[in-house]
Amino acid sequence: MNQPLENLPATAQTMAMKGGGYYSQRTRGAKDVIDNAVKMLLDAAQVVPEPSKGQPIRLADFGAADGGTSEAAWRKCIEHLRDRFAQTQIQVTYTDLPSNDFSSLFKNLLGFGSSGPNTFLTDIENVFVNACGIGFHQQLLPDETLDIGFSATAMHYISEKPCTIDDHVHMVGASGDSLAAFAQQAKHNWEDLLLARTRELRPGGRLVILNFGIDEQGRYLGNTGGINMFNTFAELWSNMRKEGTITSDEFKNTAFPQYYRTVEEFCAPLEDQSSAVYQAGLRLVSAKTGVHGCPYRRAFDEAQGSMSNREFAVSYIPTLRSWSEAVFVNGLSGERPQEEKDQIVDQFYQRYEDRVAENPDGHAMDYVHCYLAMEKVL
């Protein structure tokens, strides 16, 4: 009954390519990473046990945003599950924070959004979707109702900042007590969310989690040998403090609520037999790291001079800005009018663009991910 993994239906292959055309430039990096992880989802689809009679297979995408970047990966996973269990209905739950744009999620899934007119929901029968607008650090699904959980580039967010960071804007530039506090917060969050997922999983169920992290060579997002992106953020923001454009308090209040874990930190609760996660039955199946080159940098390099330095800078900065802007806006005093905040942050990214345009050497936002597969054995 089962097809070999490399022999997926031709429609799926066609759709994955077609679908790719709809993704905006700005999310290309995220989609590359998810495509790279399709194999892990198919492995999971291959090993999860048959559901009890009459029960659907239940999948969940944690921190899914508008669902656009993972749609093609889910399609392949769902097609493989349907091959194994032809009569079994399938339900997919998408989770994100309450403020997420769930209307865009449902419009995408229904074929009215950026994923194009054909999605697994429009094309495959007996598939159902829903969404949960609550953060993933707590249990979101009833006990033992989840077959495959997935999360891409979401779980580096910690539930709250434990402290400020004095001379930087990200924990990658923190040290001493600040770094220790961020590490501790991230450790608790990781254990809590893995415990929550373990309760949700059926025995034999799988988790596939791709996360920003720090690899064995110390590389992380925007720091892969060239110019360090987070150091550039910190330096430009610090310059604006020195000039008096922003205050010292505002600089101090600016910090990404994120933590980039090392592979060791990711794996610790899965390998320490005394940890609550291990004792609840969650086991590591595989862990690896991977670097995906910045697509904007690649386009610039491949243009071989037909793209100007400024053109590269103009194409490159929006992808940084899309996920970082809120951090800088929120660092500013609440007493400033919104318009003033916007002007300051516009100026900040303009300086980043000018710096890249002046000399683009070494500027690139390469993705560094840790890819984890886990299984609930109890």
Place this chain on the structure above:
Amino acid sequence: MNQPLENLPATAQTMAMKGGGYYSQRTRGAKDVIDNAVKMLLDAAQVVPEPSKGQPIRLADFGAADGGTSEAAWRKCIEHLRDRFAQTQIQVTYTDLPSNDFSSLFKNLLGFGSSGPNTFLTDIENVFVNACGIGFHQQLLPDETLDIGFSATAMHYISEKPCTIDDHVHMVGASGDSLAAFAQQAKHNWEDLLLARTRELRPGGRLVILNFGIDEQGRYLGNTGGINMFNTFAELWSNMRKEGTITSDEFKNTAFPQYYRTVEEFCAPLEDQSSAVYQAGLRLVSAKTGVHGCPYRRAFDEAQGSMSNREFAVSYIPTLRSWSEAVFVNGLSGERPQEEKDQIVDQFYQRYEDRVAENPDGHAMDYVHCYLAMEKVL
């Protein structure tokens, strides 16, 4: 083990009263209706069979908007289910169209919204929520995974308008072929959505549906013996056509995508043994109609002269406008700038307000509902 229905925990009674204070004036009518139906939900909670071992009880609220008006009713239902099945987890699915504001729904449930800081989700352990942003005319949940389905004041919306209505804006003023086409559309929609719900329900599961409808005396929303609200809409809109403020085409394009069913129409597929719904196993438990007096009218009458006619009109029109405005805006030509559309519609409701202020006698938007309980027996 089971408590008598009238003996709910004191906390629930307190919360229902407290919760009431948070509801805005504009939704008071809807909440009154749902409170009135709590008894039907408790009856359902009393009779649904125990779930299979390890399975949660699953509830669903179809066409739930931001969940605010039904929160207190769900709390009572959940508390009663927890009394019956102490160890069973409970999941509530909220459905609405993709364009619904699901962020408000989740914020409300998490205690950050109009339902106040305490909701069944914040106060009761082992309850889980999710949302489905797809219209309820199709199946939204996997087969036999629903224990109690609920819907309040939502299923009078039909999936599409089958035709225009020449000299009115609502099917209550349609006749001949137009009325027949709306009736046919509503019949198909009702059968389709009941069939979808029947597939979703576990055997022994219940549906509780409260819907705008036409009662045994021919009464319906805003038509309970005084001045007919929909006729007033049609007359004022028609006046604007006569004056040339709107075109004949615009008048013709203006029609509520709604159908008010009679009790007979509601019950037909549940009593006709040859219908697909009946054959799928759905049975009528009870059907009744009820009229809830307009809270704005009541406040005006109780003020005994201390509220001016204008004050009543100013308090009354916004509740009509909140759910009807989009219909009039959408009736206008797409070639008009938005600002012009807004001006026309402002003028329309101003005229309604002026008419009420001039002589408030007979103006009231009384709710007329049909209350249906159904059970899946196969």
